[in-house]
Amino acid sequence: FFMAAFYLMPLWVMITTSVKHLDEIYAGSFIGLPQQISFDAWRTAWSEACNGTACKGLKPYFINSLLLTIPAVIMSTGIGAINGYVITKWRFPGSNVIFGLLLFGCFLPFQAVILPMAQTLGILGLAGSLPGLVLVHTVYGIAFTMLFFRNYFVSIPDELVRAAKIDGAGFIRIFVSIMLPAALPIIVVSCIWQF
Template identity: 90%
Template sequence: MATKAPSHQRQQLLGRAIIYGGLLFMAAFYLMPLWVMITTSVKHLDEIYAGSFIGLPKQITFEAWQTAWSEACNGTACRGLKPYFINSLLMTIPAVLLSTGIGAINGYVITKWRFPGSNVIFGLLLFGCFLPFQAVILPMAQTLGMLGLAGTIPGLVLVHTVYGIAFTTLFFRNYFISIPDELVKAAQIDGAGFIRIFVSIILPTALPIIVVSCIWQFTQIWNDFLFGASFTAGENAPITVALNNIVNVSMGRKQYNVDMAAAMIAALPTLIVYVVAGRYFVRGLTAGAVKG
């Protein structure tokens, strides 16, 4: 190593500089929108209109956040994002838990209790991951109407749960398939049955994938717009729909700082989850590539 020619060393140094330069430039590009959102949300509206877009705020104010949270107008109602934030929580939490639980059991059956046709069933479920929801919106709207759930939060919980099963089953199937079948056989010889093996043997090993599934489902459901916009209106809308309405209100002087604060409020739950458990989030993302 010591005999390396100096020109070679210089070349290597240059290479490193280019690599780091490129990466830092990309990082700046990626962080810029977040930076703009945050700084804009804490500026006075006058400062914004005076032409400060990228710079630091002269004076930090949380007025816009206050407005976005409890006063911003969504159509005719001016109650801010707060009620819709709560709607989203009420919709997301049950749907996440239900779809994860069902996915766990499905994955267990598909990997550890294979029967003729179980692979076909998995294939049928799997396509659900890639279903363009436009193709089912109309019948779903009709069905929710028939069930008396049209426009309600329980209706959204139902929709998100049933369309989440495909992904959660995929997660658990891919995880459980790497657990040796011998574990189940050993437990069978020990006298444990279908449910006992699931509860005492399989589920305790599945903690990481439970986290992955919960995070993925949380992000998907919280960020959903299509179902929210199609199946709810007014009071029961989730936060993404409310945010879009607030931003698209075209009365008076556009309050960009309120728009950005509202966007931040809508983004915060998933961003926090990402910061806290990013590792699991990435695993969920790459699981979309079926084999992972």
């Protein structure tokens, strides 16, 4: 309990001081509860805080972050889910080699791919743009999400997929109707990891 309290103390101080008036903070009350709750500091940070010479607040940067993370998380999780499904349930000649190459992407240091990635973004005309950042985060996350889904889908019996094939279900139907509903826990883990 004491270690948790010690660890969480900076978070407590940050939250309590953010809802206090400046006079109360200047009086030296950092740890105690506020005498009167005020969200003025939050409003100022959201709409008026200065970043360098621009005083636009945090709102445009927060929206920018959402525009980056939401598509990147959805795309890399979706591609990783399909890759994990194909690698485990639709084996083909060379699937182990492809899995190994994709797995290699998990251990590739980001510094090793910065220059080729920057050149690729320049060729595609996406350098310095939000779609370029989304592409980078999506591509870099595919190896991890594929590994998560592959390890999860291995635990689903192959007989289930065979039975669905006998009943006439195809690749997409099996993926959407059987694999994805069974994979809800790993979808959450993958989204949290990518986020």
